Structures are given as structure tokens and as C-alpha cells.
Amino acid sequence: MAERVSTTRYLSFTLGDEIYGVPVERVEVVLEMQAITRVPNAKPQIRGVINHRGSVVPVVDPRVSFDAGLTPLGEESSIIVMQLIYEGETLTAGVLADNVSEVLDLADAELEAPPLVSGGGRDSFVRNIARQGERFIVLLDIDATLLAAEGRS
Amino acid sequence: MIDKFKDAFREEAYELLSQLEDILLELEASPKDLELINAAFRAIHTIKGSAGMFGFEKPGRFAHDLENLLDACRAGKREVDKTVIDLTLRARDKIRAMIEQDESEGSFDEEAQLLIHEFRAACTGYCEDKAQPQATAPSAAAQRDGQASPSAAPAGAGGIRSYRIRLVPARDIFLSGTRPLKLLEELAALSVMSAVANFSAVPSLDTLDPEACYTSWDAILSTDKGIDAIRDVFIFVEDQCELSIDELGEADDEEGHTKKLGEILLERGAIQKPALDDALKSQRKLGEVLIDTHAVSSSELQAALAEQDHLKRVQEKHVDTGSSVRVASEKLDQLVDLVGEMVTLQARLSRTSGELADTGLSSIAEQLERLVSQLRDNAMSIRMLPIGSTFSKFRRVVRDLSRDLGKQVDLLTEGEDTELDKTVIERLNDPLVHIIRNSLDHGIEQPHERKAKGKPEGGTICLSASHSGATVEIRVSDDGNGLNLEAIRNKARERGIMGPNEELSEQDTMQLIFRPSFSTAQNVSAVSGRGVGMDVVKREIDALGGGVYLESKPGQGTTVVLSIPLTLAIIEGLLVRIGGERFVIPLSCVEACVELEEQEGLSEDGSALIHYRGDLIPIVDLRRSFAVPGEQPALRQVVVANDQGTRTGYVVDAVIGDYQTVIKPLGRLFKEAEGISGATILGDGTVALIIDHKRVSEAARRQKGRVH
Amino acid sequence: MTILVIDDSAAIRQSITYILQQEGYTTVEASDGLEGLAKLDGGDKFDCIITDVNMPNMDGISFIRKARENPKFKFTPILVLTTESQGSKMNEGKEAGATGWIVKPFSADKLLAVVKKVAE
Numbered sequence: 001m002a003e004r005v006s007t008t009r010y011l012s013f014t015l016g017d018e019i020y021g022v023p024v025e026r027v028e029v030v031l032e033m034q035a036i037t038r039v040p041n042a043k044p045q046i047r048g049v050i051n052h053r054g055s056v057v058p059v060v061d062p063r064v065s066f067d068a069g070l071t072p073l074g075e076e077s078s079i080i081v082m083q084l085i086y087e088g089e090t091l092t093a094g095v096l097a098d099n100v101s102e103v104l105d106l107a108d109a110e111l112e113a114p115p116l117v118s119g120g121g122r123d124s125f126v127r128n129i130a131r132q133g134e135r136f137i138v139l140l141d142i143d144a145t146l147l148a149a150e151g152r153s
Numbered sequence: 154m155i156d157k158f159k160d161a162f163r164e165e166a167y168e169l170l171s172q173l174e175d176i177l178l179e180l181e182a183s184p185k186d187l188e189l190i191n192a193a194f195r196a197i198h199t200i201k202g203s204a205g206m207f208g209f210e211k212p213g214r215f216a217h218d219l220e221n222l223l224d225a226c227r228a229g230k231r232e233v234d235k236t237v238i239d240l241t242l243r244a245r246d247k248i249r250a251m252i253e254q255d256e257s258e259g260s261f262d263e264e265a266q267l268l269i270h271e272f273r274a275a276c277t278g279y280c281e282d283k284a285q286p287q288a289t290a291p292s293a294a295a296q297r298d299g300q301a302s303p304s305a306a307p308a309g310a311g312g313i314r315s316y317r318i319r320l321v322p323a324r325d326i327f328l329s330g331t332r333p334l335k336l337l338e339e340l341a342a343l344s345v346m347s348a349v350a351n352f353s354a355v356p357s358l359d360t361l362d363p364e365a366c367y368t369s370w371d372a373i374l375s376t377d378k379g380i381d382a383i384r385d386v387f388i389f390v391e392d393q394c395e396l397s398i399d400e401l402g403e404a405d406d407e408e409g410h411t412k413k414l415g416e417i418l419l420e421r422g423a424i425q426k427p428a429l430d431d432a433l434k435s436q437r438k439l440g441e442v443l444i445d446t447h448a449v450s451s452s453e454l455q456a457a458l459a460e461q462d463h464l465k466r467v468q469e470k471h472v473d474t475g476s477s478v479r480v481a482s483e484k485l486d487q488l489v490d491l492v493g494e495m496v497t498l499q500a501r502l503s504r505t506s507g508e509l510a511d512t513g514l515s516s517i518a519e520q521l522e523r524l525v526s527q528l529r530d531n532a533m534s535i536r537m538l539p540i541g542s543t544f545s546k547f548r549r550v551v552r553d554l555s556r557d558l559g560k561q562v563d564l565l566t567e568g569e570d571t572e573l574d575k576t577v578i579e580r581l582n583d584p585l586v587h588i589i590r591n592s593l594d595h596g597i598e599q600p601h602e603r604k605a606k607g608k609p610e611g612g613t614i615c616l617s618a619s620h621s622g623a624t625v626e627i628r629v630s631d632d633g634n635g636l637n638l639e640a641i642r643n644k645a646r647e648r649g650i651m652g653p654n655e656e657l658s659e660q661d662t663m664q665l666i667f668r669p670s671f672s673t674a675q676n677v678s679a680v681s682g683r684g685v686g687m688d689v690v691k692r693e694i695d696a697l698g699g700g701v702y703l704e705s706k707p708g709q710g711t712t713v714v715l716s717i718p719l720t721l722a723i724i725e726g727l728l729v730r731i732g733g734e735r736f737v738i739p740l741s742c743v744e745a746c747v748e749l750e751e752q753e754g755l756s757e758d759g760s761a762l763i764h765y766r767g768d769l770i771p772i773v774d775l776r777r778s779f780a781v782p783g784e785q786p787a788l789r790q791v792v793v794a795n796d797q798g799t800r801t802g803y804v805v806d807a808v809i810g811d812y813q814t815v816i817k818p819l820g821r822l823f824k825e826a827e828g829i830s831g832a833t834i835l836g837d838g839t840v841a842l843i844i845d846h847k848r849v850s851e852a853a854r855r856q857k858g859r860v861h
Numbered sequence: 862m863t864i865l866v867i868d869d870s871a872a873i874r875q876s877i878t879y880i881l882q883q884e885g886y887t888t889v890e891a892s893d894g895l896e897g898l899a900k901l902d903g904g905d906k907f908d909c910i911i912t913d914v915n916m917p918n919m920d921g922i923s924f925i926r927k928a929r930e931n932p933k934f935k936f937t938p939i940l941v942l943t944t945e946s947q948g949s950k951m952n953e954g955k956e957a958g959a960t961g962w963i964v965k966p967f968s969a970d971k972l973l974a975v976v977k978k979v980a981e
Contacts, residue, residue, distance in 0.1 A: 328936070
């Protein structure tokens with residue numbers, strides 16, 4: 001029966017060789033790359049701010065949170081504008097991605113727990129892994145990307 | 154009038170009276186000496202004239218009849234004989250007695266009445282009594298009474314009436330020190346006025362007398378003050394002007410009908426009916442026809458048009474009076490947000506049209522710019538509220554708290570009408586409560602302490618608001634004990650905030666009480682006299698973009714000064730560039746932009762001092778504080794900012810120009826972004842950051858303090 | 862704003878001065894017309910002059926005539942202090958070149974209103 005199979009829709013995007021997913025319900029819009037204004041003295045993973053429909057919206061670079069350097073900004077790069085939860089309240093922020101691929105329906109049952117071999121870096125942001133044929137999709141705890149640097153610094 | 158001058162008057166009167174006595178005795182010997190008679194008259198006249206001013210109405214009134222008698226003598230109408238001298242001497246004694254016994258008002262005693270009777274008798278046949286000045290004096294009041302028009306509505310009847318006023322000043326009116334424009338200003342102050350100046354009498358330059366007045370005026374005035382108030386304006390010039398004041402029909406025509414131009418011209422007598430009818434037959438605009446056919450002079454037409462326009466305005470205003478609409482505040486917020494968007498978009502349009510160099514587009518952009526700026530001012534003004542509504546809440550706070558503390562404290566308020574943005578007012582509430590509680594709790598002493606210090610037992614807290622440029626200054630003053638600076642310094646040393654040998658200026662010391670570490674300790678208040686929660690106040694006011702300052706005099710009280718921007722939503726900013734990045738500095742704090750001279754090299758940490766107008770001011774290299782990447786150009790500029798008299802220079806690459814800045818909050822995520830208070834969207838759609846001037850300059854000063 | 866106050870009564874002079882100074886005006890005093898003229902020649906600039914009529918040495922009306930002859934004070938507002946009974950003096954004053962008058966006794970408000978009306 002259809003109702004037995006609970007699925008969630010994810011927006012998938014790439015950062016380097018990896019495919020990541022965030023719940024579609026959190027996503028407002030995907031923007032093309034545009035000028036990001038750097039904010040001095042801000043958290044390192046905040047690359048800056050952009051003008052989104054007249055509001056000033058922060059842009060998060062997950063690579064910085066993962067301790068994997070800066071995301072290079074190119075033509076293919078995108079900004080996923082979505083709702084993040086920070087200090088218990090939602091805020092609108094952009095998340096940098098190398099490339100936004102597609103929307104995937106993943107059955108909750110298909111999700112696997114993250115590997116236990118957690119060695120800091122990206123692994124602490126992984127909530128689940130989904131396997132689709134040959135490829136793995138890393139479902140992120142995207143809210144944590146905002147906090148990471150605080151714990152570390 | 155003023156009691157403090159009563160004694161001065163008394164002394165002067167005694168002196169005059171004793172002079173009068175000498176004069177009278179001399180007069181007895183040479184009764185024809187005109188100088189002496191004049192001197193006697195003057196003495197009595199002066200006493201009479203000033204007595205009333207200092208509360209001696211009765212001797213003044215008494216001197217009046219005596220003055221008449223002496224005036225007759227002075228004018229040669231009556232000889233100075235024994236009767237006159239006798240009477241005057243007796244009257245002199247009587248006046249002195251009245252002044253001595255402080256008989257300021259009331260009825261005359263028998264002796265005085267007898268004297269008055271004798272003056273009059275001595276006068277009979279020689280002099281007319283000037284006691285009824287209305288009969289002869291050309292005073293405006295008298296003329297007014299004679300002419301009082303029955304239609305003049307008494308003031309307060311609520312009726313607004315319109316008057317047509319024509320003022321043709323005499324050519325030489327300037328020579329009496331009269332300024333006709335002042336008269337018009339005074340008229341305008343009565344209510345709504347439209348005036349048209351008529352220059353048709355101004356001659357060509359070669360025959361023009363620069364000291365003559367050639368201009369005349371036609372004005373329409375709508376007021377509820379009545380025709381007397383209008384006449385009063387012209388009280389000094391009635392005889393130097395051709396002046397006519399005519400009342401028009403009811404200004405509030407319920408039908409909303411406004412008079413046609415033709416009707417007005419007819420009423421003004423500028424045109425006759427047949428000529429008007431002729432002109433009306435033509436299909437063109439009446440005004441044009443009348444000018445073309447010379448039926449009406451252009452100044453007459455101007456005046457009539459002004460009248461028509463004025464009546465229309467008054468009518469509209471009348472309909473609007475008192476009607477207001479309640480609007481949910483979110484709707485206002487939305488409106489301001491939308492206007493903000495529009496300002497941004499309009500800036501973008503102006504930029505684009507400039508780039509395209511299309512004249513048609515540029516002119517549209519310019520018009521839109523004007524419109525948007527009007528719309529912006531309008532939207533902002535809707536959000537402005539008088540601060541008085543908050544003030545009244547504090548009465549309760551003061552009342553309750555002073556009762557709890559066993560103190561007697563009065564709250565005085567001033568400047569309740571001062572308007573501030575609604576949001577700002579709301580956010581001011583908590584800090585003000587804090588400050589007032591502090592003043593009550595720690596500032597104002599117990600009644601017995603106050604008494605011991607020779608102060609009134611009841612203390613006073615004064616809450617005042619006033620405009621000061623683009624900011625509003627709110628002051629909370631108490632007449633309490635003032636801040637104990639030494640105790641604050643000791644506490645600071647104890648807590649390691651100040652080095653054991655470090656010295657701080659008074660203001661810097663006072664600023665310490667805004668430090669969080671200072672405020673949290675409960676016992677500080679007992680030592681410093683203040684301190685609970687002042688860090689909260691500072692934080693709130695900083696968040697509003699304002700500043701907190703202290704003034705304190707030992708034993709006399711403390712004043713907390715809050716300087717608050719008028720609005721949170723839009724400010725005037727100065728757009729600057731550093732590398733590829735752009736920042737906005739609030740224009741309200743910018744004093745000047747100067748070039749950074751090469752020899753004024755910055756030290757290692759980017760701080761330095763430069764000379765500016767005889768002042769040595771710290772400069773902050775923003776490229777360095779904000780870690781802007783890229784090559785530093787050879788030539789750079791310094792924006793000199795002034796914060797309550799303290800100057801700081803900001804080194805930037807270039808100053809781009811003024812910028813209407815719609816402030817967008819950065820949000821919680823940027824708490825640690827020190828030196829940045831918000832963001833704004835530029836004409837090209839990108840975001841620029843607004844520099845938190847107060848923080849940066851404070852940081853610079855702290856740094857400077859360390860260097861020294 | 863500087864105002865010249867001419868009156869032979871020190872009490873009146875002082876009270877006028879007091880009222881004006883309370884409002885922020887600067888005042889210069891003279892006790893008769895002659896002294897008043899001397900003040901005009903003294904190089905001071907006056908924005909308004911208030912003078913009494915009946916004074917020893919030189920009366921107010923003569924003072925105004927003389928003052929108007931001085932090009933510096935040709936257009937300066939001059940107010941005459943009169944009493945109710947001196948209606949004719951108002952006329953004389955106006956003819957001599959006075960700008961307006963203040964009727965004694967007057968209140969502080971009245972004085973200030975008239976000064977504001979002609980000067981400033």
C-alpha cells in the first residue's frame with residue numbers, strides 16, 4: 001500500500017565528487033551565482049550576504065564547515081536559499097553548492113545510518129546515507145553547518 | 154508688573170516728588186519760567202506713566218487730573234498762580250503718602266477726592282479733559298470700535314472665515330522702520346494665507362528710488378480669529394497704508410463648490426459684468442482671454458487665481474480637519490518596507506538611465522526620484538509619534554518606586570511633542586525605565602540625607618526630549634548625589650578593568666558603568682551610586698544606533714543623555730570604497746573628507762594619529778580592520794567622523810558619494826561581526842555594509858589608550 | 862538682537878531691560894534723547910529702539926527725528942512709549958518716523974509682542 005512507504009523529497013547537489021541532499025520542504029529557491037558581499041569579522045563559514053528579494057540573506061559555505069577549504073565560485077555554482085534553524089529559530093540563508101542536480105524521492109526505509117568511523121570534518125554533519133544504485137547520497141544535518149565553527153574555534 | 158522693580162519705582166518716585174517740591178518753590182518766585190513748568194509736568198507725567206506698571210494704579214489715577222492741570226499751564230492756556238502751586242504741592246504730598254502706604258488700588262479717600270475736585274475746578278475753561286482718549290486718540294482700538302462690522306464672528310465661535318486683504322503701503326513706509334513683509338508674516342501666522350505681490354507699480358531701474366516701497370499685496374486669509382485680529386496686525390500702519398479688509402462668504406460650502414474665476418473677478422471689482430460675459434463667450438480659458446483683451450491686468454488676474462486656489466485649499470482642509478484613521482502598525486511597517494524597496498529600485502533605475510544616456514529615460518528617472526523621496530518622507534512621517542505617550546507611563550513608575558523606597562520624587566517632563574519613529578519609541582521604553590529606576594534608587598538620596606545637605610527633601614527627576622539635527626536627545630536628570638568617580642575607579646582596578654596605575658578621564662570613567670562586568674554585581678550600586686543593568690541600557694541604545702552619555706556633578710546630580718536617531722529605517726549615508734568592497738558610513742556623523750598624506754603612515758596595527766583642524770585625532774585603517782584583500786592604493790582618503798565631539802578618522806580607498814540608505818538588519822548570525830551595524834542594497838542590486846561608527850571609534854579610542 | 866531703551870525713569874528702563882534680557886535680547890540704556898543720540902553715534906548697531914516721549918534735555922519725538930537723519934538708523938524700527946492720554950503723541954511720533962507705540966502701563970507679554978511685531 002502506498003501509505004506504508006513513507007518517502008521524503010530531497011534536493012540533491014554536488015560539492016566536489018560527493019552528492020548531498022537536503023529536504024525540499026526547507027528549500028525556497030535555487031539562485032544562480034551572484035555577487036556575494038563579504039562581511040568582515042563574521043563566522044568563517046559565512047561567505048557573505050546577498051540581496052534576495054530585497055532582504056539581506058547570509059550565504060553559508062558548507063565546505064568551510066567541513067574544514068575542506070573554500071568552495072570555488074564558478075558559473076555552475078548555485079546558492080540554495082533555504083530555511084535553517086539557528087539557536088532554536090528559523091532564518092533564511094543561502095547554501096553554496098557546486099552544482100544543483102535534481103529532486104529525489106527517497107523512502108525513509110532506504111536510509112542508512114552514517115558510518116561510525118567519525119573522524120571530524122564532514123562526517124559530523126552526516127545524518128543519513130542513501131544508496132541509489134551505484135551512488136551514495138549524503139543527507140546533511142544542514143543546520144549544524146552554522147554552528148560548527150563555534151565549537152571549533 | 155514685576156515686584157522686584159517696585160522698590161526701584163518707589164525710590165524714583167520719591168526723588169521726583171522731592172524735585173517737584175523744589176521746582177514748585179522756584180516757580181512761586183518766577184511763575185512764567187517755562188522750563189520750570191515743563192519740569193514740573195514731566196515729574197508728574199513720569200510718575201503717572203510708571204505707577205501703573207509697578208502696581209500703583211491708584212496714585213497713577215490720582216496724578217492724572219493733576220497732569221491735566223499742569224499740561225494746561227505748560228501749553229500757556231492757564232497761568233501758574235498760587236492756586237496751581239498750592240494744589241500741586243498738596244497733591245504731591247498726597248501722592249507720596251499713597252506710595253508710602255502702599256495704596257496700590259481702591260477708591261480715593263475724602264482728601265484725595267477733594268483734591269481731584271479742586272484740580273478740575275482749576276482746569277475748567279482752560280483745558281479739555283483727556284481722560285477719554287477714545288474721543289481723540291487715533292488708536293486702532295478706537296477706530297476698530299467705530300467700524301466693527303456686524304458680521305465679524307467673535308473668536309471662538311469656531312467659524313473659519315475668509316478675508317480678502319489688499320495692502321498698498323505708502324511709498325515712504327520704510328522710513329518709519331516698517332517692514333511690510335513682517336506684516337504679511339504676521340498675517341500668515343494667523344492661519345492659512347495666500348498672498349500675491351503686485352509689482353506693477355515698480356518703475357524702471359533708472360527712476361527707481363531704492364528707499365521707496367512700490368509693491369502692494371493682495372492676500373486671502375482664512376482664520377477663526379475674527380477681523381479684529383487682522384486689524385491688529387496693521388495697527389501701526391493704518392494711516393500709512395491703503396488697507397482694505399473684506400470678508401468673503403462662508404468658506405465651508407457644504408456642496409464642495411468652489412467659486413469660478415469670473416465670479417471672483419466680479420466680486421473683486423476687477424471686471425464689469427458685460428466685459429466678463431463677452432470673454433466667457435470665447436471657447437478659450439477665461440484668464441487668457443481677459444489678458445489678451447486687456448480686460449483685466451495680469452496682477453489682478455494673479456490675485457484672483459490665488460484667491461480661487463486658496464479657497465479650494467481651505468475647503469479641502471476644512472473637510473479633513475480632525476478626521477483620522479486607525480491603521481494596524483504592521484501595515485505601516487509593510488508600507489515602509491515597500492518604500493524602502495522602491496528607494497532601492499529607483500536608485501537602480503537612476504544608475505541604469507545614467508549609463509544609457511537616454512534623455513527621455515533620465516527625465517523619467519529624475520521625476521521618479523523626486524516622487525519616491527516625497528513618498529519616503531511621507532511614509533516616514535506616518536510612523537512618527539510624539540514621545541509623550543511613553544513619558545506618561547513613567548509617572549507611574551516614579552510614583553510607585555518612590556513610595557516603596559520612602560523617597561519623595563517628582564517627575565518633570567519636557568518636550569512631549571518631540572516625534573520619533575514608532576519602533577524607536579517602543580524600544581526606548583525598557584532602557585528608560587531602567588535609567589529612571591536607577592536615578593530613583595541610587596541617585597536621589599533619602600529625605601533626611603537631602604535635608605542634611607541643605608537640599609529640598611523631595612527630589613526631582615526631569616525627563617526631556619528635544620530634536621538635535623537627525624537625532625533626538627533624551628535626557629534623564631536627577632538632583633541626587635551624582636556619580637562617585639573614585640569609587641568607580643577603585644572598583645575597576647579591583648576587577649582588573651583598569652590597571653593599578655592607569656588613569657581615566659572623567660567621561661571614560663563614567664562610561665565604565667556601562668560595562669557588563671560592572672553592572673552585574675549588586676553591591677556596586679552601594680559604592681558607585683549606580684550600576685544595575687546599565688549595560689543593558691547601553692546595549693539597547695547601541696542596537697538603536699544611538700549613544701548613551703553621562704553628565705554628573707558631585708552632590709548635585711546625574712544626567713543620562715540618550716542620543717537616538719529619528720528613524721531606524723532609512724538614513725543618509727556616505728558610500729565609500731575599500732578595494733572591491735563598498736561600505737556606508739552614516740552621514741550624520743561625517744564631518745569632513747580629507748586626503749591621507751603619505752607621511753602620516755600608519756603604524757603596525759593600523760592605528761595612527763593625524764592632525765585635523767588643530768586636533769590630533771586617531772585614524773582607523775578600515776582596510777586593515779575589515780581585512781579587505783587586494784593592493785592598497787597610494788592615495789587614500791580619510792573620512793572624519795564626529796561622535797559627540799570626539800573625532801575619529803576612517804581610512805578608505807575612495808569616497809563615492811551620498812547614498813540614501815535603506816537599513817536592512819544583518820540578523821543574529823552576525824553577532825560577532827564587529828564594526829558592522831547593518832546592510833543596505835545598492836543601486837546595482839548588490840549589498841553594501843553599514844559601518845557601526847560608534848563601535849569602531851570606541852575601539853579606536855581604546856587602542857589609542859593602550860598605545861599611550 | 863540689540864535694543865536701545867531710552868527712558869528717564871530708571872524703574873521703567875530697568876524693567877524693560879529685564880523683560881527683554883529674559884528673552885535673550887541684548888539691551889543698551891539711555892536716560893534721555895541726547896544720551897540716546899550719543900549711543901547711536903557710539904558705533905553700536907541696534908535692531909530696535911524703544912523710547913519714552915517726555916524726557917528732560919531731549920524728548921522722544923525730537924530724538925526720533927534726529928535718529929532718522931542718521932543713515933544708519935533710517936530704517937530701524939523705533940517704538941514710542943506713550944500713555945493712554947497721549948493719543949496726539951502717537952501721531953506726532955508716527956510723523957517723526959516712529960514705527961509703532963507701546964501704551965503704558967504694559968505687561969511683559971505686550972512689550973515682547975510689540976517688539977517681535979516690528980523687529981527680528
